[in-house]
Amino acid sequence: MKKIECVILDWAGTAVDYGCFAPVSAFIESFKTLGLEVTAAETRAHMGLTKIEEIRALFKIERVSKAFYEKYGREYNESDVQACYTEFQRLLFSTLRSYSGPISKVVETIDALRAKGIKIGSTTGYTKEMMDIVIPAAAEQGYHVDNHVTSDGLPAGRPYPYMIYKNMCDLNVPFRTSVLKYGDTISDIKEGINAGVWTVGVVLGSNELGLTEEEVNNMPADELKKRMMDVRYRMYAAGAHYVVDSIEELPALIEAINTRMNNE
Structure with missing residues (x-):
């Protein structure tokens, strides 16, 4: 059975630092x-x-x-x-x-995916030295990944696919069709597409939306909907296979992708 075996997340704006500030x-x-x-x-x-x-x-x-x-x-x-x-x-x-605090529902969702046997990797625009601060700070608040990769020592960072490939090697994931890249920037989307993996953008908390959680909660519904639709459009235009509002949608989406792969 074909299925998603590995989810690779970005950090700031995706897993931590709501709004990527x-x-x-x-x-x-x-x-x-x-x-x-x-x-x-x-x-x-x-x-x-x-x-x-x-x-x-x-x-x-x-x-x-x-x-x-x-x-x-x-x-x-x-x-x-x-x-x-x-x-x-x-x-x-x-x-x-x-700015290393996990975004709401990230910890619970990633723990649920890991409980299903899905490996959790990560890529970032930060350097290793920067991540040496972010990783332990996030872990203190309950968020951790199975593998973290920076572009240090690789031919290039995003939008090139090398960090995704390094995650696949480190986590022993041989097939790109079993990998899902999840991120909040256009560079994340391009990274996933260039690697040939399933690529999912997230809107709320993202760099592309660029709002604090308080601004999101207090914004008039029509204005927030318009801004979210603009982000959705840009991500799909960049090649995203799917775009979700928040990480809470990811488990159900993965099940849908698994079904899609086995029906093709």
């Missing part, structure tokens, strides 16, 4: 140290990449590169990128532990 604030503040402004929307548009690659992407924004030239009288270079990344890391490390 830790990196957003660090990106904004690190550019401010250079006298440059990037918006929350601009940082979220590239979320899911490795953090150094996101900084490169932010520098490439025409408005940002033009502002740099006007301020410094020259084009930015890799030294400027690295200086910004150093400041980003300093800012992120100072707050990362505070």
